[in-house]
Amino acid sequence: MNRREFALTIAGSVASGALGTQSLGRITSWRAAPAVPRVDGARLNRHLAELSRFGANPQGGVTRLAYSDVDRAAREYVLGLMRDAKLTPTIDAAGNIIASRPGRDAARKPILFGSHIDSVPEGGNYDGNVGSLAAIEVAQSLGEQGVTTRHPLQVVVWQNEEGGLYGSRAVSGQLRPEELGNISRSGKQISDGIAFIGGNSSELTTVRRNKGDIAGYLELHIEQGGTLERDHADIGIVEGIVGIKQWEVTVTGFANHAGTTPMDQRHDALLAAARFVDAVNRTVTSIPGRQVGTVGRIQAFPGAPNVIPGQVICTLELRDLDESKIDSLFTSISAKATRIGGDTGTTFAFRMLHENVPAPSDPRVRALIADSARELGLTTKVMPSGAGHDAQAIATLGPMGMIFIPSVAGISHAPKEFSKPEDIVNGANVLMETLLKLDAVDWT
Numbered sequence: 001m002n003r004r005e006f007a008l009t010i011a012g013s014v015a016s017g018a019l020g021t022q023s024l025g026r027i028t029s030w031r032a033a034p035a036v037p038r039v040d041g042a043r044l045n046r047h048l049a050e051l052s053r054f055g056a057n058p059q060g061g062v063t064r065l066a067y068s069d070v071d072r073a074a075r076e077y078v079l080g081l082m083r084d085a086k087l088t089p090t091i092d093a094a095g096n097i098i099a100s101r102p103g104r105d106a107a108r109k110p111i112l113f114g115s116h117i118d119s120v121p122e123g124g125n126y127d128g129n130v131g132s133l134a135a136i137e138v139a140q141s142l143g144e145q146g147v148t149t150r151h152p153l154q155v156v157v158w159q160n161e162e163g164g165l166y167g168s169r170a171v172s173g174q175l176r177p178e179e180l181g182n183i184s185r186s187g188k189q190i191s192d193g194i195a196f197i198g199g200n201s202s203e204l205t206t207v208r209r210n211k212g213d214i215a216g217y218l219e220l221h222i223e224q225g226g227t228l229e230r231d232h233a234d235i236g237i238v239e240g241i242v243g244i245k246q247w248e249v250t251v252t253g254f255a256n257h258a259g260t261t262p263m264d265q266r267h268d269a270l271l272a273a274a275r276f277v278d279a280v281n282r283t284v285t286s287i288p289g290r291q292v293g294t295v296g297r298i299q300a301f302p303g304a305p306n307v308i309p310g311q312v313i314c315t316l317e318l319r320d321l322d323e324s325k326i327d328s329l330f331t332s333i334s335a336k337a338t339r340i341g342g343d344t345g346t347t348f349a350f351r352m353l354h355e356n357v358p359a360p361s362d363p364r365v366r367a368l369i370a371d372s373a374r375e376l377g378l379t380t381k382v383m384p385s386g387a388g389h390d391a392q393a394i395a396t397l398g399p400m401g402m403i404f405i406p407s408v409a410g411i412s413h414a415p416k417e418f419s420k421p422e423d424i425v426n427g428a429n430v431l432m433e434t435l436l437k438l439d440a441v442d443w444t
């Protein structure tokens, strides 16, 4: 055999799969008899299918608006699952479902984990549902496999996440009393909705927790974007939930005749605004990072073809994981606006519309998630969450970690939202393993 023939023989044996099959066989049998607790994946996916009947739409997906009849019925179903899992569920004054499982040391602060089961109009079957039912599954599996944690456990299903994190913000103390008068998408006032699902909004102070009151919070969620699928990663480790700041920007010039006013005597607010839009894009892209900046709405006044625009009202939105980066971008953008104003004979005024502070996850919890995924043979990707979650409110109370699983085609808040059953089971096992590791550490 010459050297070339030898190489071909080796290549052939690899291609025939003989070596690969042998090693795969060993891995499979090792996985079939795990030495560590694992969830019952078939049961979890069955429960997801059962929950999807509440508010099911003919085109697929669900409409399960917070405080609707189907929301209340779905919550009853979840309460039943919790009792089957030998948990003790209660409904707090904010309407959150909290199911407890005692730990070995009652003096320890609880570890919380869960998500939400309300949906947007014509939403999907996975947003919130995966994390809620996986949390129950984890608690049930621990019980069945004889595992008692040191910390007490609390499985939480937060109410009205989609309407604006009402349940979790009540617990973190960020819910302002006047917000109870808001009208939810189901048509009910928030306070009436809370009563409808078994809470009592006049006693919200009883649900309030303070920083340090919890040992940690974990949430499993679908990614709702296409990054994990594109990068062929099994598990997303969330760095944090991005902060958002929005401003209304008013550019004031002078409205005048478009035919008789010479070009060098104009105070054109729309020309200034056009330069501003470009300046926002240049500023945001001038430094490395994943920050984003958008002018999403613009209106010129008086808005006639033959009148030089005297006023423009537009918006500015900046997002990043780091609030100081948002602030420094804004400082730079407003300085450029002042210069544009000087060049065009206009003035710029900024009024803040909305502010959502970034919620970084705890780096120690991120490391536990990474270790857990590695032990399960899963690939990971560290990534920010561009969407809001209950975890951002609860992060103010203690170490927070979020686990993402892939969303097929990156579709969410739509009937075609889908995550594969095996990815759901992987996510639940990472949640369980991370929970056990978090239970074993003493950080305070």
Ligand SMILES: [Zn+2]
Pocket (backbone or CB within 6 Å): 116, 127, 128, 161, 221, 389
């Ligand atoms: Zn969600």
